[in-house]
Amino acid sequence: xxxxQAHLTDDNIFDLDADRLREECGVFGIFGHPEAAAITALxxxxxxxxxxxxxxxxxxxxxxxxxxxxxxxxxxxxxxASTIDRLPGTAAIGHVRYSTTGETILRNVxxxxxxxxxxxxxxxxxxxxxxxxxxxxELVLEGALYQSTSDTEAILHLVARSRKPRxxxxxxxxxxxxxxxxxxxxxxxxxxxxxxxxxxIRPLVLxxxxxxxILASETCALDIIGAHFVxxxxxxxxxxxxxxxxxxxxxxxxxxxxxxxxxxxxxxxxDSIVHGRSVYDVRKAMGAQLxxxxxxxxxxxxxxxxxxxxxxxxxxxxxxxxxxxxxxxNHYVGRTFIQPTQTVRELGVRLKHxxxxxxxxxxxVVLIDDSIVRGTTSVKIVQMIREAGAKEVHFRISxxxxxxxDYYGIDTPERDKLLAATHTLEEMRxxxxxxxxxxxxxxGIYRAMGEPGRDPLRxxxxxxxxxxxxxTHLTDVSGETKTQLSLLAEAx
Numbered sequence: 001x002x003x004x005q006a007h008l009t010d011d012n013i014f015d016l017d018a019d020r021l022r023e024e025c026g027v028f029g030i031f032g033h034p035e036a037a038a039i040t041a042l043x044x045x046x047x048x049x050x051x052x053x054x055x056x057x058x059x060x061x062x063x064x065x066x067x068x069x070x071x072x073x074x075x076x077x078x079x080x081a082s083t084i085d086r087l088p089g090t091a092a093i094g095h096v097r098y099s100t101t102g103e104t105i106l107r108n109v110x111x112x113x114x115x116x117x118x119x120x121x122x123x124x125x126x127x128x129x130x131x132x133x134x135x136x137x138e139l140v141l142e143g144a145l146y147q148s149t150s151d152t153e154a155i156l157h158l159v160a161r162s163r164k165p166r167x168x169x170x171x172x173x174x175x176x177x178x179x180x181x182x183x184x185x186x187x188x189x190x191x192x193x194x195x196x197x198x199x200x201i202r203p204l205v206l207x208x209x210x211x212x213x214i215l216a217s218e219t220c221a222l223d224i225i226g227a228h229f230v231x232x233x234x235x236x237x238x239x240x241x242x243x244x245x246x247x248x249x250x251x252x253x254x255x256x257x258x259x260x261x262x263x264x265x266x267x268x269x270x271d272s273i274v275h276g277r278s279v280y281d282v283r284k285a286m287g288a289q290l291x292x293x294x295x296x297x298x299x300x301x302x303x304x305x306x307x308x309x310x311x312x313x314x315x316x317x318x319x320x321x322x323x324x325x326x327x328x329x330n331h332y333v334g335r336t337f338i339q340p341t342q343t344v345r346e347l348g349v350r351l352k353h354x355x356x357x358x359x360x361x362x363x364x365v366v367l368i369d370d371s372i373v374r375g376t377t378s379v380k381i382v383q384m385i386r387e388a389g390a391k392e393v394h395f396r397i398s399x400x401x402x403x404x405x406d407y408y409g410i411d412t413p414e415r416d417k418l419l420a421a422t423h424t425l426e427e428m429r430x431x432x433x434x435x436x437x438x439x440x441x442x443x444g445i446y447r448a449m450g451e452p453g454r455d456p457l458r459x460x461x462x463x464x465x466x467x468x469x470x471x472t473h474l475t476d477v478s479g480e481t482k483t484q485l486s487l488l489a490e491a492x
Contacts, residue, residue: 286399
């Protein structure tokens with residue numbers, strides 16, 4: 001797409017997920033439980049939506065660390081008793097992965113592990129280091145031997161090189177060198193450690209199960225194991241869990257939190273609570289706000305499943321237009337379903353979505369979706385709705401236009417491949433083939449979040465995909481070498 005235009009090709013029609021924002025990663029950790037690995041596997045099941053390429057667990061049995069890392073889904077590998085039996089111990093951390101840096105190969109699967117002078121050290125990371133490549137170049141020049149192509153490995157090398165006497169201090173030393181977004185869980189011989197970046201871009205929560213502390217990316221991972229939610233880990237906070245209890249550290253300058261707004265729009269599971277807000281309720285509120293801002297005279301509201309469903313309900317309740325499941329999703333189709341023969345390519349999105357003709361035929365349809373990335377899937381869905389007999393097709397998007405790429409753990413295309421970055425609204429409408437197209441405003445999404453509006457000087461959320469206002473320095477993009485901590489110190 002060198003001309004900056006979005007095109008339908010055989011490859012991106014067949015790749016059913018190519019036109020979606022890819023999930024990031026999910027982390028989980030537990031300390032002091034006799035079935036730590038089994039509990040971790042269950043937690044990773046609940047976080048599977050955050051990454052489907054690979055999964056891994058590292059457990060410590062008091063004498064040695066044991067690791068199982070696999071390509072594929074959690075249930076493909078960690079539902080077997082034989083696998084869990086190879087992970088004895090009362091402490092464990094786990095990770096589900098969608099790669100935003102590094103190839104999908106086994107040596108990149110997390111948690112990453114290394115034997116340091118102080119003992120074993122395992123780390124799992126959700127987010128992306130915007131100076132990861134720069135750190136890699138510097139560390140390799142100084143003699144570091146990288147075993148993966150993941151940005152997370154820099155943390156291992158930085159901890160190993162720290163001259164601080166205690167492992168927690170060495171870990172903090174390493175974090176001072178990092179730029180970007182991170183929620184981390186770390187397992188050592190004696191501790192489970194959790195950390196969030198100074199702006200709290202990626203989520204991390206603290207839970208408790210029968211007196212055992214748990215760290216997880218989302219509250220839904222606590223629900224599946226019957227644990228109760230204690231609190232969110234604060235932005236810039238480090239929690240150290242050991243046999244002595246839990247300790248909270250704040251080694252960085254205090255900053256207002258700026259969590260990623262896409263957790264609410266798309267990434268988090270609807271049944272999760274993120275920073276005190278129900279994700280499901282927020283998505284309904286986004287749909288309701290969209291109905292107030294961009295009404296349309298129509299007969300039926302149809303969500304694009306599954307992510308458009310809560311917003312579709314909110315739009316229908318506010319507009320008074322009936323809500324119907326006009327698109328039925330096949331949940332059993334993956335990206336590698338069968339070889340992409342010409343026949344399969346021609347089927348396109350019908351492998352994953354099918355129109356429910358009985359509620360569409362002869363109707364003026366409002367399609368509700370959470371976002372438009374390249375727009376190729378939207379073209380096929382609108383075409384499918386028209387072929388099912390819709391009289392009119394109006395597209396409403398419950399987030400603002402995505403005009404800038406992400407560098408914090410969301411796999412977005414380059415800017416010239418984002419439809420909204422290269423087309424006017426009318427050009428987008430014509431390309432997609434709908435009768436009208438409208439997006440929720442930036443101010444509207446803040447109102448749906450319960451905020452009076454967006455603070456232009458200190459936005460309450462990380463919303464750069466809509467505004468271009470990145471919350472941290474982007475060393476690998478700019479080529480400069482300023483670290484996140486020095487930037488925060490200046491800002492504070």
